[in-house]
Amino acid sequence: MISWVWGGLLLVLVVVQIVVIWSIRRHHDPALRVDCKSSIDELMPSLSGLTLGTAVAGNQVEVHENGAFYEVLLARIGAARHSVHFETFLWKDGQLGRRLAQALIERARAQVQVRVLLDAQGSKGVGDEVTRQMREAGCHVKFFHKRALRNLGVLNDRDHRKIAVIDGREAFVGGHCIVDSWLGDAEDHEHFADVSLQLRGPIVHSLQGAFSENWAGETGELFLGDKVFPPLEAAGDILIHAVFAKPENSAPTVKILHHTAICVARKRIWIQNPYFIPEPDAIDAFGDAVRRGVDVRVLMPATSGSDNPMVQHAGHRNFEKLLKCGVRLFEYPHTLLHQKIMTVDGVWSAVGSSNFDDRSFETNDEISLSIADQALAARLDGIFEKYAQRAQEIQLQAWQRRGWAHKLKDNAFYLLNELF
Missing domain, CATH: 3.30.870.10 (Endonuclease Chain A)
Structure with a gap:
């Protein structure tokens, strides 16, 4: 009888804790x-x-559709001189993932600061080998909200952003994921359609700040200086926030x-x-x-x-x-x-x-x-x-x-x- 009482009390305590955590985290x-x-x-x-936020003028925007986006992204990563910051929700091991990993590895070996932030749930299929190779080359790879006791209250909160920032001077934002299904030109059921934007101008500081938000939350690192937040002049005439x-x-x-x-x-x-x-x-x-x-x-x-x-x-x-x-x-x-x-x-x-x-x-x-x-x-x-x-x-x-x-x-x- 006593064991049943204690079991009931324990169950009530667990339920109360769940409700408290939910109410704290609920927006x-x-x-x-x-x-x-x-x-x-x-x-x-x-x-x-x-x-x-603040709307900033003087920006340039280019639209990239479907698999052609990755050729531009990989080329710009390859041209990075100081820093590459990459954040995504979904990365699965495959042809595209390995090409991107190799591009990041090459930059890290060239003494470029490479920071990679992956959602722990969405990118659980990135592959241990790919992660190990990037880290051994000097890439800083972190996972957002890993399954851990300290993350109990935020396990349902996922990082769904897709951001890349190169040298603090240009950025990419959109829907593209790092999965082979995004290659091609949406020609059939196996090849998806998507759109991402390539941006230059003062708006890049805002995107660098967005990346920094979750990077600092996971690592505690605050990056500063002209190599990540350089002075940015107008690159076009588009107003963005x-x-x-x-x-x-x-x-x-x-x-x-x-x-x-x-x-x-x-x-x-x-x-x-x-x-x-x-x-x-x-x-x-x-x-x-x-x-x-x-x-x-x-x-x-x-x-x-x-x-x-x-x-x-x-x-x-x-x-x-x-x-x-x-x-x-x-x-x-x-x-x-x-x-x-x-x-x-x-x-x-x-x-x-x-x-x-x-x-x-x-x-x-x-x-x-x-x-x-x-x-x-x-x-x-x-x-x-x-x-x-x-x-x-x-x-x-x-x-x-x-x-x-x-x-x-x-x-x-x-x-x-x-x-x-």
């Missing part, structure tokens, strides 16, 4: 409201201020950015995202936008093209409500569309690592770039149109007639969507 999720009549390209100071902060007593800034952009749109919102599971307040904001006359379209992979069909089924749960709101939904069946892009009114873009779901907006460490540039928005809208031509637009009446098994999957997987 606040307020219902966001926006009342503004200005156009989004006039609101960059407001957008950057609300997201705890980086969004990545997760304040403890407010919504994460990537959520604030995307929600605000939806609320101030006046002409159109075009979204490309692989995992589109908007929260109820976002669905309401989309509906309000349509009633203002905004053309709202979302392009995503179908279950046949996705690398995780469960996520697509979870997203399906909200399709009927979105369609009734007037949102146009397009599913691409041929391969995974992994780009994370939103354009507004043909003048503003958000590009980065963030999915359009609870996990990215509430839990993960993410990075998005808020960019005011008409030419870039047109380029990104062109990518949308290219894939939309081969996509299937979902029609409300046909969607309502889908089978009971499909509906059951949609509702079941929606309950688990924050775990994906």
Whole structure:
């Protein structure tokens, strides 16, 4: 009898500890409201201020699609003279991973400071041999939130960012992962589509700071000096701010950015995202936008093209409500569309690592770039149109007639969507 009592008390203690840890780590999720009549390209100071950053002018942006991105990345790493900082969520051993590792190893042997930050969960398949070779060559390789007692309260918090910073003078941000499936040109189900940006100009300091945030958190090291934060002159004429902060007593800034952009749109919102599971307040904001006359379209992979069909089924749960709101939904069946892009009114873009779901907006460490540039928005809208031509637009009446098994999957997987 006594053992049962002690066992019951122990169970209660464990449950209480779990609840306490969850409540401490849980981010606040307020219902966001926006009342503004200005156009989004006039609101960059407001957008950057609300997201705890500063918009900086004088930047240059180049768009890189699909597997061609890696040739540019590897070439720029190979040209590094002082430092290479690389951060990613997903790295699996393979042809691409070994090429990247060799590029980093070569730079480390040339006395370049190489720092590599990998998410411990997403990059668990990087390979012990690859990790050992990089470390033996002098690369500093660290894993974000490894499974350990000291990380018990943050094991669900993952580093989903994709950042590379070369000599503190140029940077790459986007959706590309280090997996062989990202090679090629999205020509079939085995080769994925993605978009990343190459940046030069003062914005690179912000991206170096974003890398430093998690690097310092894992290692305690603060790097300084002109080799990592050099004086940066204007390289172009594009206004950008980086969004990545997760304040403890407010919504994460990537959520604030995307929600605000939806609320101030006046002409159109075009979204490309692989995992589109908007929260109820976002669905309401989309509906309000349509009633203002905004053309709202979302392009995503179908279950046949996705690398995780469960996520697509979870997203399906909200399709009927979105369609009734007037949102146009397009599913691409041929391969995974992994780009994370939103354009507004043909003048503003958000590009980065963030999915359009609870996990990215509430839990993960993410990075998005808020960019005011008409030419870039047109380029990104062109990518949308290219894939939309081969996509299937979902029609409300046909969607309502889908089978009971499909509906059951949609509702079941929606309950688990924050775990994906």
